Amino acid sequence: MGYILNDEIYSIGVDIGTSTTEVIVSKLKIKKILGSSLIKETVIEGKEIIYRSPIVFTPLCNETTIDFIKVKDIVSDAIKLSVVEKEKISTGAVIITGETARKENAMEVSNNLSEYLGDFVVATAGPKLEALLAGFGSGASDISRKLNRRIMNLDIGGGTTNVAIFNCGECEQTFALDIGGRLIKFNDEGQIIYISNRIQFLIKSLDINLQLGEKPELEALKLICGKLAESLLEVCCLKEINQSTKKLFISDGFEGIEVDYISFSGGVGEYVGKINENISLNEITKHNDIGQLLGNSISEMFEEHKEMLLAPKEKIRATVIGAGNHSLTISGGTIAFDKSVLPLKNIPILKPFYENENLNDIYVQGMKKLDMYEDIPIAVSLKGPKSPTYEEIKLIGQEIIKLFKKIKGPIIVVLENDFAKALGQIISLNLEEKREVICIDKISTSNGDYIDIGLPIGDAIPVVIKTLIYST
Incomplete structure (x- = not known):
């Protein structure tokens, strides 16, 4: 296998969290590999963080609104200090996490910030994606691959705990819970100024006295943090899960x-x-939240299982590093695309099949789900056969053409297996009228995902798969 092309692109990660906001700027090394089959494949070969911003408190106008102007200033200052021109940043992600994703203007802030940063810096939110990115950024995915073991990474922020499980490097499960260090906040005098509604049922069930405007008892705080720590023990399958944890x-x-x-x-x-x-x-209380006590309670709760605990490469910066370094995928080598319609952003994914695919049934199953999609255009996602015959590719092409007669815009097909170029050519040759075709492969998706497709790098395309979910 030989390297035949070197290129570099710059990426930015912005994490606007419940407690803090962070920015990183990275340099990604893109290489084109000539494999044994003489097919060129473009890969991300190296990732280097060239700037890490100071960690600052997330600026808010009030309890329900993010201060966009101050967030934009934080990001703008980070870019200046990185000595990378904003125009040279070609990819990355703005991610709003934890309780901040529940603010009234969360979607507006992330979309405006991504537009300010460039065509292919995406706006994302959603606990599943946060869990995945934190797992990548913490190093859990890499450690899992190296050890050939199953590792669970729990990323505990101010408002939420985002969990990802990696098996031999591959993510096989993600979920999230309302457990975080800023669920109870204090003023400088140690009085309670905020208690999240998400844990009011726990406070009531534990029969403890926590009141706004009053200084809490240490034992009351230990009780609630101990209960939250116990819930984490349960989701790690080290204790039977109970009803309060499920809530x-x-x-x-x-x-x-x-x-x-x-x-x-x-x-x-x-x-x-x-x-x-x-x-x-x-x-x-000097830290104005329960984060330190929660961490202490988790340490005590997991003391009997400390042989299972691994130190991550990154802790507080895990999510922002994941957003800046791991949100991008490259599809290339054997793909088909019409450059005139790129870049494309926020294209919803339609998967005709949840599990077993029937190539004769792509149109029928796709039509059953089409009514759920209001956005145009739409990308149809298939796993496809591993080594398809010409007849199989032709059949898939016919079914896709038939389905896209009901869908306006370019024909966009996302494949998990590697035959996008052949499928794209068959679709183009069999169209009754001229239409743009984008067919990419080696991309795995789920229903509910969105895809961003960037401008080509040579004959490869940068792709981001994301879940746009803003909690209420």
Whole structure:
């Protein structure tokens, strides 16, 4: 296998979290590989972080609104200090995480910021994607691949805990819970100024006294943090899950998979592994939230299982590194595309089949789901045969053409297996009238995902798969 092309692109990651906002700028090395089959394949060969911003508190106008102007200033300052011109940033992600994703203007802020940064810096939100990116950024995916083991990464921020399970490097499950360090906040005098509605049922069930405007008892805070830590023990399958933990889930996807190792990232993850038996109320409230105590409670709860705990490469910066370095996929070598319609952003994915695919049934199954999609254009996603015959590719092409007679805009097909160029050529040759065709492969998607397709790098295309979900 030989390298026949070198190129570099710059990527930005912006994480606007419940507690803090961070920015990274990275340089991605793109290489084109000539494999043994003499087919050129474009890959991301190296990732280098060239600037990390200071970690600052997320600016808010009030409890329900993000201060977009101040967020934009933070990002603008980071770009200047990175010494990379904004015009040279060609990819990346703006991700709004935790309770900040529930702010009234969350979608507006992320979309406006991504537009400010460029055509292919995407606006994303959603606990499943956050969990995946944090798992990549923390290093859990790489460690899982190297050890050939199953690793669970719990990224604990201010408002949520986003969990990803990697098996031999591949993500096989993600989910999220309302567990975080800023669910209870204090003023400088140690009085409670905020209690999240998400944990009010726990406070009531534990029969503890936590009131706005009052200084809490240390034991009351230990009780609530201990209960939250116990819930994390349960989702790690180290204790039977109970009803109160089930109420804390904010996404589906939990299947109770046992793992070999566990890692903790995120702001609260900085405190995990450091048991302070003499922690005081003053020590907790000086940080204006329960993050330190929650980390301490998790450390105590997992003490009996410390042989399972692995130290991640990144903790508080895991999500922003994932957003800047791991949100991009390259599809190339054997693909077909019409450059005139690129870039495309926020294209909804339609998967005709959930599991077993019947090539004769692509049109029928696609039509059953088409009514759910209001956005135009739409991308149709298939796994496809591993080594399809010409007749199979021709059949898929016929079914796709028939389906896209009902869909306006370019014909966009996303394949998991590697035959996009052949399929794209067959579709183009059999169209009754001229129409743009984009056919890309080696991309795995789910129903509910969106796809962004960027301008080509040589004969390859940068792609981001994302889930646009803003919680309420």
